[in-house]
Amino acid sequence: MGLEPLRTLLSAIKLLCSHTPEEILHHLQNIVDFGKHVMKQFFGENYVHHGEIIQLPLDFVRQLCLKIQPERPECRCDKDMDALSGYAMCLPNLTRLQPFRLAEHRPILCIEIKPKCGFIPFSSHVSQEIKHKVCRYCMHQHLKVANGKWKRPSKYCPLDLFSGNKQRMHFALKSLLQEAQNNLKIFKNGELIYGCKDDQDCVSDWNELARHLKPFFFPSNGLVSGPHCTRTIVKELIHVITMALLSSTDTCRAGHMKTVPISQGRSYCEASKHKLESSGLPRGCLLYKTLQAQMLDMLDIEGLYPLYSRVEQYLEEFPEERSTLQIDGPYNEAFYEKLLDLSLEDDGTVAFALTKVQQYRIAMTAKDCSIMIALSPCLQDECSEQRPVVLTSKSRFIFSVSVLDLDLKPYESIPHQYKLDGEIVNYYLKNVQAKEDPVMSNLFKENEDCTLVLHKV
Numbered sequence: 264m265g266l267e268p269l270r271t272l273l274s275a276i277k278l279l280c281s282h283t284p285e286e287i288l289h290h291l292q293n294i295v296d297f298g299k300h301v302m303k304q305f306f307g308e309n310y311v312h313h314g315e316i317i318q319l320p321l322d323f324v325r326q327l328c329l330k331i332q333p334e335r336p337e338c339r340c341d342k343d344m345d346a347l348s349g350y351a352m353c354l355p356n357l358t359r360l361q362p363f364r365l366a367e368h369r370p371i372l373c374i375e376i377k378p379k380c381g382f383i384p385f386s387s388h389v390s391q392e393i394k395h396k397v398c399r400y401c402m403h404q405h406l407k408v409a410n411g412k413w414k415r416p417s418k419y420c421p422l423d424l425f426s427g428n429k430q431r432m433h434f435a436l437k438s439l440l441q442e443a444q445n446n447l448k449i450f451k452n453g454e455l456i457y458g459c460k461d462d463q464d465c466v467s468d469w470n471e472l473a474r475h476l477k478p479f480f481f482p483s484n485g486l487v488s489g490p491h492c493t494r495t496i497v498k499e500l501i502h503v504i505t506m507a508l509l510s511s512t513d514t515c516r517a518g519h520m521k522t523v524p525i526s527q528g529r530s531y532c533e534a535s536k537h538k539l540e541s542s543g544l545p546r547g548c549l550l551y552k553t554l555q556a557q558m559l560d561m562l563d564i565e566g567l568y569p570l571y572s573r574v575e576q577y578l579e580e581f582p583e584e585r586s587t588l589q590i591d592g593p594y595n596e597a598f599y600e601k602l603l604d605l606s607l608e609d610d611g612t613v614a615f616a617l618t619k620v621q622q623y624r625i626a627m628t629a630k631d632c633s634i635m636i637a638l639s640p641c642l643q644d645e646c647s648e649q650r651p652v653v654l655t656s657k658s659r660f661i662f663s664v665s666v667l668d669l670d671l672k673p674y675e676s677i678p679h680q681y682k683l684d685g686e687i688v689n690y691y692l693k694n695v696q697a698k699e700d701p702v703m704s705n706l707f708k709e710n711e712d713c714t715l716v717l718h719k720v
């Protein structure tokens with residue numbers, strides 16, 4: 264098997280490592296149900312592909328395991344693929360236009376964006392003022408560089424991307440193209456041409472990217488080469504991504520539900536260069552829906568953690584209640600209905616705490632999902648009226664927008680979230696803000712030395 268078919272297969276099949284075959288089947292069923300009954304309601308029918316469970320011959324799975332092992336980034340090799348149960352999840356290849364059958368043999372470009380959290384917490388439970396000013400992504404960048412996850416910090420700020428303001432979105436996308444990290448990948452005909460294969464191997468050669476993209480944006484080859492050509496192509500790319508992200512190609516039930524007002528909290532981040540107000544996102548676009556789902560985190564981890572502890576305490580006393588509380592599923596209609604209660608009045612019950620915990624898990628999932636934009640050039644008379652089209656100066660594209668990686672974040676990850684939040688904020692205060700502010704810097708030095716300094720009054 265050549266590498267290209269192997270990659271396509273890898274994208275289409277997601278296997279999970281777990282315990283007994285029954286447990287694996289149950290786990291996979293939960294993932295499918297969660298996509299079908301919960302995420303489709305929040306994001307919309309057309310954006311979510313919940314996949315299906317299939318059974319594969321064990322010999323095939325074993326061979327697949329051997330083939331993909333050398334292809335996997337080193338940092339992911341702590342997770343093993345399950346080669347024993349024969350169960351697998353089959354997902355459409357989202358680097359292709361959806362629905363696929365409409366455009367089987369066309370050249371295709373796909374942009375994958377992991378946008379991360381697009382709002383600043385507005386909860387009164389937030390204990391550090393900085394969290395109301397600088398977004399988590401921008402603060403986390405400093406810790407990631409210090410930990411060696413990335414070599415350089417990115418200028419990308421999710422609040423710019425989610426602003427709906429084209430100028431800010433342009434800046435956000437340009438920053439992603441400069442420092443892709445794990446937030447941007449570009450595929451041509453299903454093959455990765457831009458982005459990180461693993462954490463150490465990031466491609467950010469714009470000339471090389473422009474060479475790949477030129478036939479898509481300037482099909483008659485009328486553009487001279489060189490830096491001007493590269494810049495023009497990158498600009499066209501940013502334009503199509505922006506238009507696709509702002510397009511509304513679906514409706515969904517949660518679109519009719521009472522929503523978390525998007526205007527809550529600050530609409531720009533102090534760490535970003537762009538402090539323009541947001542223009543607001545169109546209600547039907549995937550960014551809007553993603554942000555709505557993210558904003559189910561209304562209390563911030565600081566307000567949520569005590570509620571998690573309340574549920575934990577209850578479960579310690581009544582462990583048999585875990586299944587009634589639907590902590591590990593089933594993710595059905597009843598589970599979805601309970602998520603719609605946005606009330607913030609804590610009546611001290613486990614029911615209130617549980618609703619907030621489950622909403623938080625949905626929000627976490629939406630903060631970590633990816634958006635896939637698939638684009639295929641079409642001629643004017645070829646474009647059907649039913650399909651959305653985006654125009655550039657010299658070409659036109661039909662496109663589809665999908666959301667990827669919607670596995671519900673585990674209940675057990677909440678203590679980790681709480682700890683990580685503290686680490687991100689403390690690192691930022693100590694190493695970034697303090698350096699910008701000499702008074703704070705001295706304060707930290709004093710704290711670090713654990714010396715009590717007495718001043719004459």
Ligand SMILES: O=P(O)(O)O[C@@H]1[C@@H](OP(=O)(O)O)[C@H](OP(=O)(O)O)[C@H](O)[C@H](OP(=O)(O)O)[C@H]1OP(=O)(O)O
Nearest residue numbers: 377379403407412445627628630631672676680683
């Ligand atoms: O906590 P974060 O924001 O760093 O997000 C983690 C991601 O890191 P990132 O910040 O995107 O580089 C992290 O991304 P990588 O695997 O490092 O590319 C995972 O997506 C992780 O999810 P899970 O624990 O594997 O389910 C993510 O963890 P969750 O917080 O979503 O559980």
Ligand SMILES: Nc1ncnc2c1ncn2[C@@H]1O[C@H](COP(=O)(O)OP(=O)(O)OP(=O)(O)O)[C@@H](O)[C@H]1O
Nearest residue numbers: 274275339342354355356357358375448633667668
């Ligand atoms: N259905 C799909 N179509 C196209 N590409 C996909 C699909 N599913 C996953 N991918 C590609 O694979 C990458 C990893 O996917 P995902 O994060 O879902 O895997 P994972 O199970 O978390 O991986 P790992 O086990 O390595 O942590 C995505 O960022 C995307 O580029």
